[in-house]
Amino acid sequence: MRYLVTGGAGFVGSHTVLALLDAGHEVVVLDNLSTGHIQAVPKSVEFHHVDLLDKTAIANVIANRAWDGVFHFAALSQVAESMRKPLKYFYHNYLTAFNLIQTCIENNINKLVFSSTAALFGGENRVDPISETDLIQPGSPYGESKYMIERILYWADRIYHLHSACLRYFNAAGADHLGRAGEDHRPETHLIPLTIDSALGRRPTLKLFGTDYPTRDGSCIRDYVHVSDLANAHLRAIDQINDRSVVYNVGNGQGYSNLEVIESVERVSGQKVSWEPAPRRQGDPAVLVADSTALQKDTGWMTNFGSIDKIVETALLWREKHPQGYI
Numbered sequence: 001m002r003y004l005v006t007g008g009a010g011f012v013g014s015h016t017v018l019a020l021l022d023a024g025h026e027v028v029v030l031d032n033l034s035t036g037h038i039q040a041v042p043k044s045v046e047f048h049h050v051d052l053l054d055k056t057a058i059a060n061v062i063a064n065r066a067w068d069g070v071f072h073f074a075a076l077s078q079v080a081e082s083m084r085k086p087l088k089y090f091y092h093n094y095l096t097a098f099n100l101i102q103t104c105i106e107n108n109i110n111k112l113v114f115s116s117t118a119a120l121f122g123g124e125n126r127v128d129p130i131s132e133t134d135l136i137q138p139g140s141p142y143g144e145s146k147y148m149i150e151r152i153l154y155w156a157d158r159i160y161h162l163h164s165a166c167l168r169y170f171n172a173a174g175a176d177h178l179g180r181a182g183e184d185h186r187p188e189t190h191l192i193p194l195t196i197d198s199a200l201g202r203r204p205t206l207k208l209f210g211t212d213y214p215t216r217d218g219s220c221i222r223d224y225v226h227v228s229d230l231a232n233a234h235l236r237a238i239d240q241i242n243d244r245s246v247v248y249n250v251g252n253g254q255g256y257s258n259l260e261v262i263e264s265v266e267r268v269s270g271q272k273v274s275w276e277p278a279p280r281r282q283g284d285p286a287v288l289v290a291d292s293t294a295l296q297k298d299t300g301w302m303t304n305f306g307s308i309d310k311i312v313e314t315a316l317l318w319r320e321k322h323p324q325g326y327i
C-alpha cells in the first residue's frame with residue numbers, strides 16, 4: 001500500500017511511519033518541519049517539505065498518483081498556547097485540515113486517519129473512563145479546533161464518501177523500543193520528557209502545575225499510551241474504514257497522576273526528581289482516562305507497553321542516547 005503521512009517528521013507521525021514501513025508499506029511524508037525533525041524521517045522515505053496552508057503545494061504531491069490512504073498528524077498541539085492564542089489554533093488547524101481534505105476529495109482518495117484528541121472532553125462533570133459517546137465539551141481552543149475537523153470529516157464521508165478514522169489520543173509518550181525515534185518537542189511542554197530531563201539533571205526544578213485538583217493526590221490524572229502502541233492503532237484503524245467512518249478513543253484505560261509519573265521516573269532512572277508546586281495551567285482538565293473498548297473490540301488492538309514504567313523506560317533510553325534530541 002502507498003500512504004501519505006502529514007506531520008511524519010513529528011513525534012507520533014514518525015513512529016507511525018516506522019510502523020507502516022515495518023508492515024511493508026510505501027510511505028510518503030509531507031511536513032513543514034515547524035516542530036518536526038528531518039532526522040526523524042527514515043532516509044528511505046520520500047519526503048516533501050510542504051506547508052499544508054499551501055493548497056497548491058499539497059496538490060502537487062498528491063495529484064496523478066495512486067494512494068491507499070492518508071494519515072493526518074500535522075497540527076499545532078499545545079493546549080496552553082491555544083488558551084493564549086486561540087485564533088492561531090483555529091486558523092492553522094482548521095485550514096490545514098481543510099486544504100488536505102479538499103485535495104483528497106478532488107483526487108478521489110477515500111481513506112483518511114486523523115489525529116484527534118482527548119482534549120475534546122474538557123468538561124468537569126463527567127465520569128472516567130471516557131467513551132466515544134461521552135459529551136463533547138472542548139476545554140481549550142486546541143480541542144475545539146480538532147472537533148471542527150471531526151465535523152468536516154463527518155460531512156466529507158456523508159457527501160463525498162471520504163471515509164475517516166478519528167483517533168482521539170489521550171497522552172502519547174515513550175519512544176521506539178529499538179531506539180529509532182523518540183520525543184523531541186522544542187520547547188518541550190510534556191510531562192514525561194520534562195521529568196526525565198529533571199532526573200538526568202539536564203533541567204532545573206520541574207514545575208508541577210496544580211496540586212489542588214479533586215484527585216487522589218491533588219495533581220492531574222492522565223492516561224499515557226505508548227507511542228508505538230498508538231502507531232499500531234493507526235494501522236488497525238485504516239483497515240476499518242473501507243466502507244464506513246469510525247471514531248475511537250485511544251488510551252491505556254488507566255490513569256496516572258502527575259505525582260505518580262514523577263515516582264515512576266524516579267523508580268526507572270534511580271534518580272531523584274527535583275520538583276515544586278506551581279499554579280494550575282490554563283485549559284487542563286483534572287482527569288482524562290480513555291475507554292478504548294470500541295477500538296479493541298473492532299480491531300483486536302492491544303497495548304504492548306501498558307505500564308507507566310515501561311513507557312518511561314523507553315523514553316529514558318532515547319533521551320539518554322540523544323541528550324540534545326535530534327541533531
Ligand SMILES: NC(=O)c1ccc[n+]([C@@H]2O[C@H](COP(=O)([O-])OP(=O)(O)OC[C@H]3O[C@@H](n4cnc5c(N)ncnc54)[C@H](O)[C@@H]3O)[C@@H](O)[C@H]2O)c1
Nearest residue numbers: 007009010011012032033034035036052074075077115172
Ligand atoms: N502528543 C500527544 O500526546 C497528542 C495527544 C493527542 C493528540 N495529538 C495530536 O497528534 C498529532 C501529532 O502530535 P505530535 O505530538 O506528534 O506533534 P509534533 O509537533 O511532534 O508533530 C506535528 C508535525 O506536524 C508538522 N506540521 C505542523 N504544522 C504543519 C503544517 N502547516 N504543514 C506541514 N506540516 C506541519 C510539524 O513540523 C511536525 O512534524 C497532532 O495533530 C496532535 O494534535 C497528540
Ligand SMILES: O=c1ccn([C@@H]2O[C@H](COP(=O)(O)OP(=O)(O)O[C@H]3O[C@H](CO)[C@H](O)[C@H](O)[C@H]3O)[C@@H](O)[C@H]2O)c(=O)[nH]1
Nearest residue numbers: 077079117118119170189190191194207208209220281284
Ligand atoms: O512542566 C510541566 C508539564 C506538564 N505538567 C502537567 O502534566 C500533565 C500532562 O501534561 P502534558 O503537557 O504532558 O500533556 P497534556 O495532557 O496537556 O496534553 C496532551 O493531551 C492533550 C489532550 O488533553 C492534547 O491532545 C495534547 O496535544 C497532548 O500533548 C498536565 O496536568 C500538566 O499540567 C506539569 O505539571 N508540569
